[in-house]
Amino acid sequence: MAGPLDGVRILDLTSNFMGPYASLLLADMGADVSKVESREGDTTREIGPCRNRGMSAIFLHLNRNKRSLVLDLKSAGGNAALKRMMRSADVLLYSLRPKAMARLGLTYEDARAVNPGIVYCGMYGFGQNGPYADRPAYDDLIQAAVGMPVLQSRKVGPPGYVATAIADRVVGMAAASAVSMALFRRERSGQGQEVQVPMFETFAHFVMGDHLYGHTFVPAIGDWGYQRMMNPDRRPYRTLDGYIGVNVYIDKHWHRFFEVSGHPEMARDPRFADIHGRTENIGILYEFLGRVFETRTTAEWLAIMTEADIPAIEMHTPESLLDDPHMKDVGFFTEQVHPSEGVLRTLGIPQQWSESSPELRYPAPRLGEHSAQLLDEYGFSSSEIDALLDSGAAYAGDPRQGHTVDRGKRGRDDT
Known part of the structure; x- marks a missing residue:
């Protein structure tokens, strides 16, 4: 057993960031994820540095613990092959718009007809009962639609996007959670179901819990936006030789900080006596912190803050994080x-499990690397597999591009 989802079969029809991140989380937990790709492959295969085309850094991190199967779903043979695989799959995961799935004959009704117990999960831009149902969506669009750039602008000036695919990854996490819960319900009821995970609504749920703020009340009590989060001085603080991240938050933190920084009188100021007053005057406090932290080195402040039990940590870059002593000891990196890409640095599985511990089973797959193998495991005969490959309905990789697939190979390949 390798993870709590060991034995769960997932047909993954997603690409780009959101869907592959959802299936990554499920694959890391032991699910057997068949990454169903077109002949062109997932778009992220070409994003970022690479040693070989089609195996970029972004793709490698999003697609480990999966196996690649190339099917032409617009062809009769490829489409029929997927529907046959659906009979014994537990989950169908997709990120196409629902109308595209309908054109392929892959609606929930189609899936349920061949497998009533299947969990059918779609991730796409907008809920299907609203006027935006047919619109395309990407991370930047959803950040804009929910107001994230405006929230950022109160910190940094003109509206700007968060510097990571935050909407894609948040929605991917929500989808992985939804699939797991649907599987749990199926264990109890025996029933499969359709689960819809729209980006717009899911990301709005994530952001608005902080920033609906005064508009929580009807009529509104004040403005939208959690002031502390948007204040431009809420940032890592410059020290004499670097930067430090600090979260002086609860009453005892502030009282101790006023003391160790040489300003004990501020603890008696009614503006800073409790969290309500500090929230109303957070700009003054952030400006104060900025001045104070510039008076000592990062190491000196870390020692002072640790002694006072005030949360603080040295600010890293992505490169310096590789040498963080905690990350080294827990073995995160x-x-x-990799059989074709050489030595890679990979991200560990963050959770610790006392039983059914997840493992890194497969490196990210080459395009079509496991086509023959997966078709075999789903019950196709050698002659049927050869017919699919010969017709172009399936594809098994190109050895000239570093792909090492043997069309005649059968059984599990843990490389």
């Missing part, structure tokens, strides 16, 4: 030898 590991090296893995």
